[in-house]
Amino acid sequence: MKSLVKRENLSEKKGSNKSGVTGSLYVTAGEKCKAIGWQDGLFRDFGHHLEDEMGGIWVHPIKIADAFWLSIDGQFYKADEYETLPYGNIFRYNLPCGVNIKRFQFSPDEVKGLAIKYIFENATKEKKRLELKFITRFDLLPVWFSKENGILDFEDSACFDEANQVIVAKDQGHDWYGLMGCNFNIDAGCVTITKEHIGHCETVGKGVCASITKTIELAPHGEQTITFYLVGSYIDKNDALEDFHRLKKDEKALLENKIRRYQAIKSRTDLKTDEEDFDQVFEWIKYNTDWLVADCGKYGRGLTAGIPEYPWWFGCDNSYSIQGLLALGEFELAKQTIMLLKNYSEKINGNGRIVHEITTNGMIPNPGNSQETGHFITAVYNYWRWTGDVDLVKDVYDYCVKGIDWLLNEMDEDRDLLPSGYGIIEIEGMNVELIDTAVYTCQALFCIYEMSKALGKENKYYLETAHKLKKIINTRLWDEKEGLFVDAVGTPRQIIERIDILLKRSKESHNITITEEYKAYLDNLKEQLSTLPADEELPFIINKNWVINIPMETRIADTDKALIALKTMRSEDFVGKYGVYLSGFMHKHIMTISTGVQAVAEGRYKCVNHSLELLKRMCSTFSMVLPGSISEMSPDYGCFTQAWTVYAMMVPVVECFAGICPAAHNNKLTIEPCVPDAWSKMSLTNIRVGSARIDFTFSRQKDREIYSVTSTGTLDIDFIPAGSYREIKVNGLAHEGHIRFGAGTTVIELVK
Known part of the structure; x- marks a missing residue:
């Protein structure tokens, strides 16, 4: 299978999410365990959601360790070369003493652990003796948003379990465990356990360090292999030991299983064109997507949003990503993700509203933005048309019915068929009647009508309402002068309030910089609004955000308007070097989803040359941070692997180009x-x-x-x-x- 290599400047980007850059990071991904470190082979603190704690080794919903390091004769070395494999990672070291090291690590999907294999090769004619110390900084703590729900992090302790030949770390307030062992017999005298930092660097938290020391001798041109294992459990010690012994005993078979599974991933929806580079990106996005699968036992299995900062489940992200999964034939994962979103939404909301995000221990930081409910209903419909699985439709239909009722009643107080509330763009104050919510509600109405017919519950109200809302979108929400769909509908009073919030946030935050041109536009808009009746709802263009492409993405836009809007949005106001700007006023940020939605929109109206051109802009960011992956924010920051990129690539190619x-x-x-x-x-x-x-x-x-x-x-x-x-x-x-x-x-x- 293909692999991608980075040889120089392995950690040249030393920022963190605090400065908007994740740096040269990597992931070793299994469904039950993920290691996130730096491509030079070391670990350093970084992270936003859990400050300085988003890296390390995770067995969601807990973290088990900040880092592991290998010291050689008391020295820590950076890798000279890093290589991404679909199923693991390789680091290569060339030591001054003439010994070369190849470190390979992978995480099996069947166990909650990681195998780290070191292959030592003596490149000289002399015998070499090396003192090795493998160190793990255990740091057992819960996923983000746990503290707010009373799940606290306690001090960690550790001991050596000689009978099981494993070091056991435990959080003192929970049955959370981290285990470290190896493929050779451990003598108790070779084990060190301390609260002090003995690794390459200090890390934050309440952790504990443990090390195993071993001396090896290499004959001239000789070779020796040593493997270490890290395993965790959020259940109990016996569960951790069971996984540890399985990983140690069946490591080779587990690796073979993983390679076979990735060969199957490669073979499904396999693309070949004139452009091998494009085909390669298409292939690797399939692997990237699989890296984001999280199996968290009783908390569920599904596709998470992104690594390293969003390794949990989202309503919005998955309503896009599921469409890409279906195009790839990942029916089972799509189904599990749909049911996970539905079950948590029913448990937390119960009224049809779809939650925005779910942490991997089942916590809900946001019960849901308005756009997500309609979008989810469409994801269910898309699953049905790809799979023919009517049983799932039966399982979720009643909740979808509640979702339509929630949108058109509780969230539509003035009964104009335009639900209010936050949409995809979570800008403070932007909770009016938004274009993305309107369009995805309209699409959902068409979809639920078809599902009602299939279940023998035909409800023509859905179809009639869908057509009414489609007409509203193509008339009231269309700005003929601009040749664009509007962002929002609101009263002058509401829009003025939100402009003031936007200007205030820009003034107070270094991360939000409004250009003078945009500020002048907002000031002029405020002046115009001040002359209008304060409480009369009107359509407005506030920030020309990428979501104004959604009428075309869904084919809700009339063809004549769609072609005009697409032509407008091909301009430099909207498209930059790497894709589509988040805002036509602010030529700063680009995401794979903004580019992907426009690529789909172009494809829906047979403008496939423009669609491909956008995808190539997105593909030009391939491997900029992590070899084999495209970053969430183009070209090279945010999450270094992002789920909705599978939508951005697969839907245009499979549904639009191949038709x-x-x-x-x-x-x-x-x-x-x-x-x-x-x-x-x-x-x-x-x-x-x-x-x-x-x-x-x-x-x-x-x-x-x-x-x-x-x-x-x-x-x-x-x-x-x-x-x-x-x-x-x-x-x-x-x-x-x-x-x-x-x-x-x-x-x-x-x-x-």
């Missing part, structure tokens, strides 16, 4: 391809639709396009050519009318 439009719930598939002009060939193989597998290939030769579609299963497939052609052949024979076929291989030739 895969599943309706597995009706045993149908529509393929309406529109391959960008830059590609003379494209293949997507092993696409899951329901129980079927689809292979799609395309080639362009002068005046003709050739498509080959191979399908298993019983899907009825409609192929819709994009544009008009003077001649159509199906399996070598002239064809007129609809192109419809089923299982097997069908070749379609289109001649211009």
Whole structure:
């Protein structure tokens, strides 16, 4: 399998999230354990949510250690080379004494632990003797937002359990454990346990240090391998010991399992085009997404938002990410994530509202922004059309019904079909009637109508209301002069209050800098508003945030307006070197989601050349921080791996370029391809639709396009050519009318 290497300046970015930069970090990811450190092989404190505690070794919902280090003859060394593998990490050291070290580490998905293997190679003709000390700074503490809920961090202690050949650390207030052991026999005299810091650097917290010392001898050009194991448990000591002994005994088999699983990930929805670099990014985003899966036992399993600062579950992020998961055939993960969001939302809210975020111990810091409820309903519908799983629809339908009722009643006091409340952009005070909430509510109404029909509960109110809201969006929320959809609807009094909040926050915060041009716009808008009736609701453009693309992303926008808005948003006001700015007024921040939504929007209206161009801008940030990954904030800060990037890449490529439009719930598939002009060939193989597998290939030769579609299963497939052609052949024979076929291989030739 592919791997990506960084050889120089492994920790050149020494900032932290405090300054907006995560630095040259890496993750060793398993579903039950994640290690987050620096690419030079060392660990340092950093982090925002838990200040200085977001790195280290995590067995969510607890952290078990700040760091581990290996000293050699009393010295700590930085790696000369770092390499990302899909399933682990490699660090290489070239010691002055002529010994080379290869450190490989991985986290199996079956156990809550980490294996760290050191391979020592003597590159000289002389025998070498090395004194090794493997040190772990245990620091057992709970995930963010625990303190607010009475879950406190206590002092840690540790002891050597000689019978089990393991050092056991424990939080004194909880049954939380961290274990350290190795693949050789440990003599009690070689173990040190102390509250003092004996590692490479001091770390914050109430932890305890433990070390194992061993002397090794290397023959000339000889080699020796030593492996250490770190395991944790938030359940009890026996659970930790069980995982430790399994990891130690079955390490090789667990690694083989992991490699096989990643080979399967690679083979699903496998992309090949003219551009190998693009294909490589597509492939690695699949791996990145898998790194974000968290299995937290009784607290649930699902896709988390980002590493290192958002390693828990989100309603908004997953309503996007689930669409990418489905395009990749990750049906089981999509289902588990949907049910996790629904179950916690029902437990905490109960009224249909979808929670915004869930920590990995089940705490809810935010019960939900208005946009997330409609967005979630659409995610459920998308899951249904990709999988055909009507049982899940039955499980969540009643809660979705409550969600629509919550949006159109409690959150829509004036009954204008525009729910109020915060949306995706969590700017203080921006809790009026927002474009993203309006559009995702409209989309949800269309979706829930289809689900009501399938369950024999057809409710035409949903369809009628959806059409009414769609008309409102395309009239009241359309600004003809600007050629854009508006940000919000509110009264002049409300908007003036929010402008004042925005200006005040900019003045007080060094992280929010409003340009003079934007300030002049806001001042002028305030002056205009002061002449209008204070309590009459009107549409406004406040900050030209990227969410004004959502009417096009969802195809709620009328085609004529969509094409005008997309053209407007291709300008330098909205698009920078690495993608789409968060705000058309503020040319500072870019995220993969802002770029991705516009790429999808372009693709929905067959503007695929523009869509691909945006994706290439996003892809140009690949490996800037972590080899093999794209950062949340373009080009190189925020989370170094972010879940919604899977939406940004997969939905345009699979649904827009290849034109895969599943309706597995009706045993149908529509393929309406529109391959960008830059590609003379494209293949997507092993696409899951329901129980079927689809292979799609395309080639362009002068005046003709050739498509080959191979399908298993019983899907009825409609192929819709994009544009008009003077001649159509199906399996070598002239064809007129609809192109419809089923299982097997069908070749379609289109001649211009």
